[in-house]
Amino acid sequence: MSELDPAEVFRQEAADLIETLEQALLDLEKRPDDSELVGLAFRALHTLKGSGAMFGFTAVSEFIHEFETAFDRVRKGEATADRRLIAAALEARDHVAQLIDDPDCDPERGTAILSALKAAVCEGAGVETGASEHLAAPIVETGSAQPVAAGWHVCFRLPADALILGTNPLLLLDELRSLGPCDVTADTSALPPIDFIEPQSCYLSWDVTLKAGVSREAVDDVFLFVRDDMELSIEAIASESPVAAAIMAPVIAETTTVIEAAQPMAAASEASAPKPKAAAASSDRANAAKSERNATLRVPAERLDELMDRVGELVIAQARLSQLAEAIHDPSLVNVAEEIERLTASLRDTTMGTRMVPIGTLFGRFRRLVHDLSEELGKPISFVTEGEDTELDKTVIEQLADPLVHLIRNSIDHGMEPPEKRAETGKAATGTLRLAASHRGAEVAITVSDDGAGLNAERIRRRAEEAGLLSVGQVISEGELNRMIFQPGFSTASEVTALSGRGVGMDVVKKTIDGLRGSIDVDTTPGKGTTVTLRLPLTLAIIDGLLVRVGEDRYTIPLAAVEECLELPTGVAADGRGRSFLNLRGDLVPFLKLRDLFHTEGEVDPYQKVVVVSSDNTRVGLVVDQIIGNNQTVIKQLSRLHSGVKTFSGATILGDGTVALILDVMHLVAYGQKLEERRRAETLGRAA
Amino acid sequence: MSAGETMTGMNALTIRLQDEMFALEATHVREILDPVPITRVPNAGDFVGGLINVRGSVVPLADLRVSFGMQRPPADADTRIVVMEIDLDGEPLVAGILADKVYDVTDITAASIEDAPKVGMRWPAEYVRGIGRRGEDFVIIPDMNRIIRAEGDRNSSLASTERTDR
Numbered sequence: 001m002s003e004l005d006p007a008e009v010f011r012q013e014a015a016d017l018i019e020t021l022e023q024a025l026l027d028l029e030k031r032p033d034d035s036e037l038v039g040l041a042f043r044a045l046h047t048l049k050g051s052g053a054m055f056g057f058t059a060v061s062e063f064i065h066e067f068e069t070a071f072d073r074v075r076k077g078e079a080t081a082d083r084r085l086i087a088a089a090l091e092a093r094d095h096v097a098q099l100i101d102d103p104d105c106d107p108e109r110g111t112a113i114l115s116a117l118k119a120a121v122c123e124g125a126g127v128e129t130g131a132s133e134h135l136a137a138p139i140v141e142t143g144s145a146q147p148v149a150a151g152w153h154v155c156f157r158l159p160a161d162a163l164i165l166g167t168n169p170l171l172l173l174d175e176l177r178s179l180g181p182c183d184v185t186a187d188t189s190a191l192p193p194i195d196f197i198e199p200q201s202c203y204l205s206w207d208v209t210l211k212a213g214v215s216r217e218a219v220d221d222v223f224l225f226v227r228d229d230m231e232l233s234i235e236a237i238a239s240e241s242p243v244a245a246a247i248m249a250p251v252i253a254e255t256t257t258v259i260e261a262a263q264p265m266a267a268a269s270e271a272s273a274p275k276p277k278a279a280a281a282s283s284d285r286a287n288a289a290k291s292e293r294n295a296t297l298r299v300p301a302e303r304l305d306e307l308m309d310r311v312g313e314l315v316i317a318q319a320r321l322s323q324l325a326e327a328i329h330d331p332s333l334v335n336v337a338e339e340i341e342r343l344t345a346s347l348r349d350t351t352m353g354t355r356m357v358p359i360g361t362l363f364g365r366f367r368r369l370v371h372d373l374s375e376e377l378g379k380p381i382s383f384v385t386e387g388e389d390t391e392l393d394k395t396v397i398e399q400l401a402d403p404l405v406h407l408i409r410n411s412i413d414h415g416m417e418p419p420e421k422r423a424e425t426g427k428a429a430t431g432t433l434r435l436a437a438s439h440r441g442a443e444v445a446i447t448v449s450d451d452g453a454g455l456n457a458e459r460i461r462r463r464a465e466e467a468g469l470l471s472v473g474q475v476i477s478e479g480e481l482n483r484m485i486f487q488p489g490f491s492t493a494s495e496v497t498a499l500s501g502r503g504v505g506m507d508v509v510k511k512t513i514d515g516l517r518g519s520i521d522v523d524t525t526p527g528k529g530t531t532v533t534l535r536l537p538l539t540l541a542i543i544d545g546l547l548v549r550v551g552e553d554r555y556t557i558p559l560a561a562v563e564e565c566l567e568l569p570t571g572v573a574a575d576g577r578g579r580s581f582l583n584l585r586g587d588l589v590p591f592l593k594l595r596d597l598f599h600t601e602g603e604v605d606p607y608q609k610v611v612v613v614s615s616d617n618t619r620v621g622l623v624v625d626q627i628i629g630n631n632q633t634v635i636k637q638l639s640r641l642h643s644g645v646k647t648f649s650g651a652t653i654l655g656d657g658t659v660a661l662i663l664d665v666m667h668l669v670a671y672g673q674k675l676e677e678r679r680r681a682e683t684l685g686r687a688a
Numbered sequence: 689m690s691a692g693e694t695m696t697g698m699n700a701l702t703i704r705l706q707d708e709m710f711a712l713e714a715t716h717v718r719e720i721l722d723p724v725p726i727t728r729v730p731n732a733g734d735f736v737g738g739l740i741n742v743r744g745s746v747v748p749l750a751d752l753r754v755s756f757g758m759q760r761p762p763a764d765a766d767t768r769i770v771v772m773e774i775d776l777d778g779e780p781l782v783a784g785i786l787a788d789k790v791y792d793v794t795d796i797t798a799a800s801i802e803d804a805p806k807v808g809m810r811w812p813a814e815y816v817r818g819i820g821r822r823g824e825d826f827v828i829i830p831d832m833n834r835i836i837r838a839e840g841d842r843n844s845s846l847a848s849t850e851r852t853d854r
Contacts, residue, residue: 316744553727553728553730597730598731599730636746638748639747639748639781639782639783640776640779640781641736641748641781641783641836641839642729642736642739645730645731647731651727651739653741653744653746657724658725658741659725659741660727661729661739
């Protein structure tokens with residue numbers, strides 16, 4: 001811990017909080033009455049303020065203080081979270097993010113944002129007070145008619161690690177005392193025998209009776225910084241009534257019992273039974289929240305990469321062991337080898353699982369983008385996401401952010417028509433932008449679809465010809481024409497807007513997706529909309545593979561892509577380059593003779609095998625000499641020197657230490673598909 | 689450092705490729721291996737036609753003899769693989785270099801290094817950073833970055849013509 005830069009820790013924490021704040025604000029726009037959301041946003045702000053001040057980001061905490069003050073009126077129900085307020089709050093959120101990066105940036109802008117925020121709050125003020133019902137009693141200054149409690153009974157227990165984390169209970173008690181006279185009782189029931197006491201742990205809980213007519217907020221605020229992890233119950237005491245005494249009595253009894261008892265634990269658990277109901281309920285909630293929080297753990301990405309590397313090495317070593325065991329034929333050794341193989345496989349899956357992140361984390365970021373674009377361009381848009389729980393390797397997800405931003409921008413800016421035009425064509429005024437993810441075999445498909453105007457084939461062709469990407473009159477397929485939009489320097493927008501039209505952007509999409517060894521498809525219907533599909537390999541680390549032999553060389557085929565294996569029927573002729581077609585239960589499947597494709601020399605096995613692989617419902621057969629069997633394949637990227645060789649997606653190390661290449665199924669299938677298309681064209685040509 | 693600059697002295701690993709002695713920057717050399725099984729990469733071109741396993745990582749094996757237009761007899765008892773880490777546009781690239789024989793590590797002083805003559809050399813001049821002298825012998829100092837960049841590009845274009853020709 002000591003080598004961590006505290007400022008960096010704060011930045012990380014702040015990034016999370018800012019995201020929470022943003023999501024809450026965006027949700028709040030849809031459900032302005034949801035007091036939970038207001039509370040969520042407010043808590044995020046408050047924590048940011050507190051930790052900002054603690055880590056010396058004074059500019060941040062000062063700005064947030066003002067932000068918070070303005071937002072507090074929403075919390076109290078004095079103002080509604082209308083669109084204007086949300087817009088101002090989002091801008092303030094951006095400013096906070098900027099201040100964290102550079103505390104000296106643009107104080108004037110900050111002031112401007114704050115006054116806009118205040119104006120928005122004041123305008124919305126008084127419109128609605130209903131929201132405050134869920135919240136605690138309004139404070140005295142608001143002039144509310146609701147009676148204020150004569151005092152408060154506060155029970156709180158800090159988490160065991162509170163002292164280590166720097167919380168000082170004495171300060172909390174002092175703060176309570178500053179509100180008014182207090183009776184404080186410490187509950188020592190959880191105190192273990194002296195041998196087991198960890199001096200740094202917090203075992204005590206406190207019961208405080210505060211005899212002062214302060215607002216509930218004031219009491220709440222004392223605990224704001226520690227609220228998340230603690231058990232806290234705050235109850236109003238109507239007056240110096242028997243109720244308060246009744247509450248106090250068992251507590252005192254409990255305390256005394258504990259002190260007298262030699263076995264504190266058992267006694268305490270019985271004695272604490274008559275605790276006020278509310279306290280139990282609130283501690284239940286706190287516990288639930290706590291366990292949820294404990295369920296995730298922040299780990300530096302490099303450590304996971306390192307772990308993955310180690311597992312990769314283990315897999316390779318295990319393959320060597322299995323091979324040795326086979327060779328030596330010692331049953332006990334074979335047993336151990338098999339057991340290690342099983343363990344390695346499950347370790348591999350678990351490790352890879354830790355690197356998988358639901359894509360929803362990425363989708364969330366785009367809500368803001370769509371919101372802003374929709375405002376800016378005056379095109380109302382409903383943003384729908386599907387398949388947020390689809391998991392992808394973290395590195396892939398990170399690299400997807402940029403391409404998706406460009407695709408979404410493009411859809412909204414170019415695809416979506418303005419509302420007037422949509423009305424003319426009989427569409428709903430609000431456009432729909434759909435972002436969906438799903439698993440398809442060994443791939444993940446991500447689609448961005450809009451119900452806009454669709455691509456204009458003529459305009460694309462004209463632009464492509466102007467830009468010299470296409471010679472005049474050149475015949476290309478529809479798919480190829482649509483993919484032109486991903487060429488560098490291509491833009492069909494007649495005007496350049498601030499957002500798009502400069503011809504950069506879409507080529508970034510292509511470059512990134514190519515880099516991830518994925519593919520892009522564009523599907524468009526004029527007047528109906530456009531769907532862009534990105535297909536990506538599931539992982540970049542370890543896969544199950546099928547090991548095959550071609551001549552003297554061995555290759556691995558990703559098992560998830562393999563549909564079936566069969567013997568090559570005799571009499572199926574291939575052309576000089578090793579390409580032909582195979583009748584597979586009535587379907588004509590193109591096949592590629594890898595021997596010819598790879599210029600393999602050496603003896604041809606008399607019984608050739610065909611491995612049928614598929615990618616996105618298209619099949620191609622690969623003819624090999626021998627199918628060796630399954631193996632776990634640790635994918636090693638090829639170096640830059642081999643970046644031009646597209647038939648292979650990487651290499652792996654086999655049990656005997658030699659390197660085997662991994663076939664790039666997507667590429668081979670595309671190659672087979674072209675053959676198939678050509679065959680059709682030739683047949684058509686002959687028929688004509 | 690490119691061919692135009694005057695060279696400073698270097699600590700060099702000297703190797704033999706056919707009949708010529710070459711000097712590789714010793715600080716970039718990671719290790720020297722006995723021949724290991726080489727996996728052929730189909731359609732990758734002769735310069736980086738293979739891959740080898742170096743302690744669990746997959747490393748491309750480059751054959752400088754291809755760049756210098758030399759004969760390429762099969763490996764014999766003297767053949768070694770020099771594993772080097774080359775800084776290529778800021779990214780480290782680990783590659784094996786095939787050597788017909790490895791001699792030793794020696795200092796080549798700046799004074800003894802001459803620029804590569806522009807004419808009258810059997811080798812492509814752009815691949816030579818300079819010619820050093822070691823006793824009576826001449827030592828060729830190859831420009832590894834330039835060779836790898838050029839051959840790497842050639843490899844990509846070769847591969848892509850292979851793909852598009854049909």
